[in-house]
Amino acid sequence: MKKKFLTHFLYLHTALGRSGNGMLFALLVGVLAVNIWTLKVSWDKRLAEAGDEAMNLSVSLSRQAEDTFMQVEFTLKDVMHEIEQSHDGNISTPEMRDFLRERQKRLLQLNGIFIYDEKGRWLAASSEKLPANANNADREYFIYHRDNENQDIRIGHVIRSRSSEDLVIPVSLRRYDRSGNFAGVVLATVRVDYFRKFYNFFELEDRDALALILADTTVLYARPFPDSVINQSLAQSPLFRTVLKHADSGGRSWHSPLDGIERIYGYARLHRFPLVVTAGYDKATLWQKWLTDHLLSLALNTALLATVLGMGVAILRQARVQKHNQHEISRMQGELTHVNQTLHALALLDEMTGLASRKQFDIFLEEALRRSRSSGRPVSVVIAGIDGFRYYNDTLGHEAGNKCLRQVGKALRDMPLSTTDLVAHYGGDRFAFVLPNTSSIYAFEIAMRAVSAVRHCHLPDVVDAPGHTVTISAGCSTRNAANSDMDAAMLIHQAESALLDAKRKGKNQASQK
Ligand SMILES: Nc1nc2c(ncn2[C@@H]2O[C@H](COP(=O)(O)OP(=O)(O)OP(=O)(O)O)[C@@H](O)[C@H]2O)c(=O)[nH]1
Numbered sequence: 001m002k003k004k005f006l007t008h009f010l011y012l013h014t015a016l017g018r019s020g021n022g023m024l025f026a027l028l029v030g031v032l033a034v035n036i037w038t039l040k041v042s043w044d045k046r047l048a049e050a051g052d053e054a055m056n057l058s059v060s061l062s063r064q065a066e067d068t069f070m071q072v073e074f075t076l077k078d079v080m081h082e083i084e085q086s087h088d089g090n091i092s093t094p095e096m097r098d099f100l101r102e103r104q105k106r107l108l109q110l111n112g113i114f115i116y117d118e119k120g121r122w123l124a125a126s127s128e129k130l131p132a133n134a135n136n137a138d139r140e141y142f143i144y145h146r147d148n149e150n151q152d153i154r155i156g157h158v159i160r161s162r163s164s165e166d167l168v169i170p171v172s173l174r175r176y177d178r179s180g181n182f183a184g185v186v187l188a189t190v191r192v193d194y195f196r197k198f199y200n201f202f203e204l205e206d207r208d209a210l211a212l213i214l215a216d217t218t219v220l221y222a223r224p225f226p227d228s229v230i231n232q233s234l235a236q237s238p239l240f241r242t243v244l245k246h247a248d249s250g251g252r253s254w255h256s257p258l259d260g261i262e263r264i265y266g267y268a269r270l271h272r273f274p275l276v277v278t279a280g281y282d283k284a285t286l287w288q289k290w291l292t293d294h295l296l297s298l299a300l301n302t303a304l305l306a307t308v309l310g311m312g313v314a315i316l317r318q319a320r321v322q323k324h325n326q327h328e329i330s331r332m333q334g335e336l337t338h339v340n341q342t343l344h345a346l347a348l349l350d351e352m353t354g355l356a357s358r359k360q361f362d363i364f365l366e367e368a369l370r371r372s373r374s375s376g377r378p379v380s381v382v383i384a385g386i387d388g389f390r391y392y393n394d395t396l397g398h399e400a401g402n403k404c405l406r407q408v409g410k411a412l413r414d415m416p417l418s419t420t421d422l423v424a425h426y427g428g429d430r431f432a433f434v435l436p437n438t439s440s441i442y443a444f445e446i447a448m449r450a451v452s453a454v455r456h457c458h459l460p461d462v463v464d465a466p467g468h469t470v471t472i473s474a475g476c477s478t479r480n481a482a483n484s485d486m487d488a489a490m491l492i493h494q495a496e497s498a499l500l501d502a503k504r505k506g507k508n509q510a511s512q513k
Pocket residue numbers: 385386387388389390391393394397398399400401402405427428429503
């Protein structure tokens with residue numbers, strides 16, 4: 001049912017419909033393929049651009065991080081130098097505090113600078129006052145330096161400052177005494193807010209991400225995440241599992257383990273410090289923006305395609321209507337031809353007697369004369385009339401007269417004649433023969449046979465004339481070589497004249513002119 005409807009709707013039952021639909025389908029597939037391909041190329045290009053942008057951003061962020069920590073490193077080294085310069089070994093002096101404060105103020109990223117002895121006690125700090133009995137021996141960086149003879153700068157996990165309550169990144173150096181033993185730690189704390197502010201300068205979408213990460217996979221700061229992600233491990237991130245193992249910088253997409261969102265990331269490992277920075281563009285946001293940019297062209301293309309398809313269907317429909325109309329016209333023409341033929345045939349037959357009509361007689365006679373002229377062979381005409389038919393008609397009535405006409409007509413039709421001869425009802429009580437290739441002698445014989453045929457039918461005549469039967473009289477004329485100038489009218493006139501002769505001579509006989 002559905003298939004039938006579809007076949008009819010799409011005109012698939014016609015050759016025109018099939019080829020039209022084939023063309024429309026090919027057009028649809030072609031336009032769709034080109035559009036999809038163009039859009040795919042455009043989306044791939046956008047992704048590649050986003051990858052490049054993320055990579056560039058991560059490289060600049062890595063420069064910024066390197067500069068930030070390098071300045072801190074130099075400051076720490078300055079502090080070490082200053083400590084070495086103190087003659088009596090006393091660090092807890094106002095001069096040292098001023099020195100530390102002055103150095104701290106130089107760098108925006110610095111939260112504070114601190115000097116601890118080998119027990120973790122505060123010796124000096126850039127802050128206004130030293131907390132009483134303060135001890136940092138429990139801090140992770142302190143324990144590290146106490147237990148490791150490493151002279152390099154160390155960047156630790158984020159901690160909350162005991163002096164300012166801020167989230168800070170501890171950057172520390174091991175102190176040595178003159179004998180080379182552990183003498184404590186010099187610490188500079190870098191504000192996490194410094195990175196927060198810096199990363200906020202960039203015009204990014206809500207779900208785009210920037211992160212500063214320790215090389216041991218610990219998050220130091222990451223936007224747009226809450227501070228709860230700070231110090232989380234990214235060991236499960238593709239960044240540490242695979243990506244960084246292949247290259248120190250580059251671009252790739254992966255799902256962040258912090259929120260599961262897929263981003264196009266750029267990443268860069270710092271050369272001088274064990275840090276990694278990443279910049280990631282949210283793929284879904286990129287897709288939405290790209291879609292919005294292409295929505296207009298997409299809508300226009302769709303509208304164009306729909307218009308073309310609509311026009312195609314309309315043309316197909318129009319062609320189908322035209323074909324239907326043509327079919328109707330030819331069917332009607334056929335019907336008209338049939339009707340015409342019927343009408344023509346009816347006009348050529350006499351309705352009452354079933355003999356040829358007067359019209360057919362005229363046509364047939366003209367044709368016989370034409371052939372006679374070209375062949376030189378004779379053609380004859382016999383005209384017969386019922387004797388005393390007016391009286392018959394007047395006495396027995398018109399209906400009886402009609403019956404008599406039919407009976408006489410039948411008698412004449414039943415006469416054995418040549419297939420080329422024609423018997424017609426000439427009109428009124430008259431009958432006529434056209435006899436091609438018939439000489440005057442033979443025409444006269446046929447006229448007499450006609451008279452005889454009617455007589456032998458014994459059709460009863462008028463009631464008050466017993467023993468009388470219906471008779472006819474006949475007159476004939478012939479065109480032959482001797483009177484070759486005769487036309488149809490002359491032949492008929494002569495035959496009628498002969499008929500009158502026969503009537504005058506007493507009826508029931510034939511006469512010839
Ligand atoms: N029933 C009938 N009568 C017809 C028809 N056509 C003509 N007639 C009649 O035929 C008669 C012809 O009369 P006439 O021409 O005088 O011929 P007639 O009476 O036979 O006279 P003669 O020719 O001298 O024998 C008229 O009365 C017509 O009304 C017809 O179709 N049916």
